[in-house]
Amino acid sequence: MMSSDKSRWGFLPAVVFTTLMIGLPVLLLFVLGFLDIDRGTFTGKFSLQGYASVVSDPFYAEVFLRTLWIAALVTLLCLVIGYPIAYLFYRAKGRWKGVILLIVLAPLLTSTLVRTFGWMVILGREGALNQALLGLKIISGPIEFLFTLKGVLIGMTQVLLPYMVLPLMASLETVAPVLEEAAINLGASRWQVFWRITVPQTIPGISGGVSLVFILAFSEFPVPALLGGATFKILPVYIYQTMAILLDWSRGAALASILLVGSGLVVLLIQRFFRKITPWTQPS
Amino acid sequence: MSITKYAALLVFAGLFFLAACKSKGAHSDASELVVVSYPGEAQIPYRKFLSDPFEQKNPGVTVRLVPSESEDVVAQIKAARGASPYDVITLGVPRQITAVQEGWVEQTPRGDLPNLNHVYPQFISACKNTGIPETYSLIGIAYNPDKVPAPTSWSDLWNPVYRGKLGMTTPASNLGFGMVVMAAKLFGGSEDNLAPAWPKLRELGPFVVAPSPEALAQLFERGEVSIAPMWNNDAAILALHGLKLVFVQPLPGAIVVVSCMDVIKNSGQVSLGRKFLNDEISADFQSHLAQAPWYFGPTNRDVAIPADSAAYMPSTLKGLDSAVYFDWDKAVLHRGEATEEFNREFSR
Numbered sequence: 298m299m300s301s302d303k304s305r306w307g308f309l310p311a312v313v314f315t316t317l318m319i320g321l322p323v324l325l326l327f328v329l330g331f332l333d334i335d336r337g338t339f340t341g342k343f344s345l346q347g348y349a350s351v352v353s354d355p356f357y358a359e360v361f362l363r364t365l366w367i368a369a370l371v372t373l374l375c376l377v378i379g380y381p382i383a384y385l386f387y388r389a390k391g392r393w394k395g396v397i398l399l400i401v402l403a404p405l406l407t408s409t410l411v412r413t414f415g416w417m418v419i420l421g422r423e424g425a426l427n428q429a430l431l432g433l434k435i436i437s438g439p440i441e442f443l444f445t446l447k448g449v450l451i452g453m454t455q456v457l458l459p460y461m462v463l464p465l466m467a468s469l470e471t472v473a474p475v476l477e478e479a480a481i482n483l484g485a486s487r488w489q490v491f492w493r494i495t496v497p498q499t500i501p502g503i504s505g506g507v508s509l510v511f512i513l514a515f516s517e518f519p520v521p522a523l524l525g526g527a528t529f530k531i532l533p534v535y536i537y538q539t540m541a542i543l544l545d546w547s548r549g550a551a552l553a554s555i556l557l558v559g560s561g562l563v564v565l566l567i568q569r570f571f572r573k574i575t576p577w578t579q580p581s
Numbered sequence: 582m583s584i585t586k587y588a589a590l591l592v593f594a595g596l597f598f599l600a601a602c603k604s605k606g607a608h609s610d611a612s613e614l615v616v617v618s619y620p621g622e623a624q625i626p627y628r629k630f631l632s633d634p635f636e637q638k639n640p641g642v643t644v645r646l647v648p649s650e651s652e653d654v655v656a657q658i659k660a661a662r663g664a665s666p667y668d669v670i671t672l673g674v675p676r677q678i679t680a681v682q683e684g685w686v687e688q689t690p691r692g693d694l695p696n697l698n699h700v701y702p703q704f705i706s707a708c709k710n711t712g713i714p715e716t717y718s719l720i721g722i723a724y725n726p727d728k729v730p731a732p733t734s735w736s737d738l739w740n741p742v743y744r745g746k747l748g749m750t751t752p753a754s755n756l757g758f759g760m761v762v763m764a765a766k767l768f769g770g771s772e773d774n775l776a777p778a779w780p781k782l783r784e785l786g787p788f789v790v791a792p793s794p795e796a797l798a799q800l801f802e803r804g805e806v807s808i809a810p811m812w813n814n815d816a817a818i819l820a821l822h823g824l825k826l827v828f829v830q831p832l833p834g835a836i837v838v839v840s841c842m843d844v845i846k847n848s849g850q851v852s853l854g855r856k857f858l859n860d861e862i863s864a865d866f867q868s869h870l871a872q873a874p875w876y877f878g879p880t881n882r883d884v885a886i887p888a889d890s891a892a893y894m895p896s897t898l899k900g901l902d903s904a905v906y907f908d909w910d911k912a913v914l915h916r917g918e919a920t921e922e923f924n925r926e927f928s929r
Contacts, residue, residue, distance in 0.1 A: 336683065336917075337659030356925060423804040443805060444789055444929075527751050527792035530928040538924055541653035542753040543917050 323557065329550035337544040347547030351555060357535075361559065364532040367449070367521075368514035368563075374454045375461035375510045376503065382458075383465035383502075384495075387472070401462045409456050413523045416452045417443065420524070444526040452524040457513050461506040468502020469495070501578060504571035508564045515560045532556050612642050614853045617670040620648035620795045622818045623875060630869040635860055642853060652676075652753050658685060658845060668848040669857055671715065673755040674707055675909045675916065677841040681709045686843035689713075693855040696862040696881070701898070704839055704880045712843030713858045716870060717878035719835035719894055719904065720759045723801065723811035727825050732808065734832040735763055739784060747788040748797050748806030752920045756794045759836045760810045761919050762912050763905070772912035775919050779926055790927055801826065813893040814875055821874040828893055834905040839880075 333344040351357050386397045404412060419425045420442035427439040442448040472495055480490045496503075518533040525531065532552065540549035572579060614635075618627050624646055632644035647654075647667060655676070658665045665685075672680055680686045688711050691697060697705065697713060704714035722732050729746055732738060738747065750757035761778050764770075770777035789806055791797035798815045800806045802824060813835070816828035842861055844854035860866060867884045870877040876893040878901075879886065886896050895901050 336679075337656060338683070360928075418803075421803045421805060522792065526929075527790045527796075528924050528928045535924070537653075538753070538920075541656040542751075542920060544652075544656055544659065545917075 748809035
């Protein structure tokens with residue numbers, strides 16, 4: 298009887314908490330887009346102007362697509378860099394596992410803001426990276442990293458890398474070594490084992506990491522705002538400007554809603570794609 | 582756990598949450614005065630010569646200085662809808678005009694501000710007879726003499742020798758807005774017509790856009806920019822730190838911007854806020870503000886402008902006659918669209 302009660306009501310606090318703390322603010326955000334707000338003051342009227350001004354303006358479509366493109370690029374970079382790190386962790390023995398885990402987790406010990414300020418010092422025209430490249434005579438003049446897409450990609454990849462590596466590590470830990478050994482015994486090369494045995498088994502981890510990093514990259518604000526400059530063309534920067542500087546809350550809410558829905562749709566597509574390429578993970 | 586226990590737990594959590602919300606309000610501490618002031622080193626005189634002595638004069642009162650020149654503070658005040666997290670705010674004249682029109686700063690009774698009798702009347706009217714005129718500053722051009730030649734006029738910024746070395750701020754700050762209005766006026770526009778500014782500003786590119794004046798000063802420090810429109814106070818502080826930087830009051834003149842200080846309407850600390858405003862325009866505090874390295878222009882007529890300030894501001898009030906005064910009443914009507922236009926035009 299007790300067990301039945303638990304299963305019936307155990308989820309209740311989570312539902313209440315999620316509804317109050319996430320569902321309600323998101324709902325208010327959508328509604329805010331339908332209010333007529335003049336420089337932060339509600340005029341008492343409802344209007345479609347907030348959403349209409351966003352949907353009818355090709356500039357925002359361009360910003361949306363660019364945000365999508367940057368988020369996809371960052372996700373790809375995190376996967377390409379993150380997988381070897383996770384694989385190294387999987388192959389490591391004894392204390393090396395702890396060392397790698399510490400290196401992966403270390404960036405999470407400081408805030409994004411602090412790390413981004415660090416990148417500003419490193420990536421500046423007279424920063425450490427340019428000084429090193431100039432010193433080694435690899436370049437003849439400083440490379441512009443700050444306030445360019447290059448700088449933003451470097452910063453966002455570093456900040457979001459742990460969110461890719463951690464699900465991959467967890468996923469690799471579930472790979473049965475016996476399958477790899479069997480493949481080798483049957484004549485497969487190490488490369489074939491990696492691509493045909495190891496990677497397919499970690500697709501749930503790849504799917505989780507890709508979804509997580511994409512969501513975070515798509516809505517990332519501090520890194521592009523600091524490393525890309527005040528006019529870096531990305532949706533979260535425009536949401537901030539519209540809300541906090543122009544005080545056009547209905548248009549800002551419309552932009553934020555589009556960001557939220559867009560992000561959700563893309564993640565849905567990602568999940569569907571991975572489900573399709575891994576039919577064996579689905580219940581028959 | 583049974584449903585009854587869960588319900589009790591949820592009710593308890595809800596009550597705790599409501600109690601926390603209620604006790605928070607605008608202030609967690611009844612004797613705290615929260616003042617939005619300048620960021621960085623410009624805040625030092627406010628701490629040393631204004632808020633610390635204010636705390637000593639008013640035992641039990643603490644003053645919290647919040648450093649910000651950013652418009653998002655205004656967004657927070659408006660979002661709080663009468664329960665502002667701040668009590669007193671510094672606003673440049675362009676923002677002061679909007680704040681008075683929107684009615685979220687209080688019209689402090691003149692009787693509560695005896696020191697206002699010592700303030701130049703033209704500054705009082707610049708602040709729309711609301712709050713107090715605390716200082717005035719100049720927007721000029723700062724440059725690194727090791728990297729670029731000296732500019733003498735605003736139109737020199739269009740000299741190709743500065744291409745790729747220029748820094749700007751968005752019109753969200755008074756500094757950036759001042760530059761847009763200046764560009765419009767230089768090339769056939771006016772405070773009412775900013776359109777001529779856009780093609781001319783485009784000619785200045787590529788330039789770095791900083792989100793705020795303090796961020797622009799940091800870019801100067803890190804060598805990202807070698808020339809930029811800048812506040813005289815920021816230039817003076819950077820030069821004091823040994824940075825190779827010269828401040829120019831370019832022709833036809835540096836732009837004068839008066840700063841006002843107001844008590845926010847419905848603040849929980851109206852009475853303390855008014856006292857703070859009165860101390861702000863005292864001859865004692867203003868004479869500290871006018872000293873190196875801050876060089877904030879004194880609005881109290883009993884305060885002499887220090888002679889060593891010549892590199893950063895006219896050493897007499899009469900010298901300000903050669904500076905540029907914009908018709909901010911007209912210009913602020915176009916600020917929102919100017920900010921949006923700038924962000925679109927120079928996005929990358």
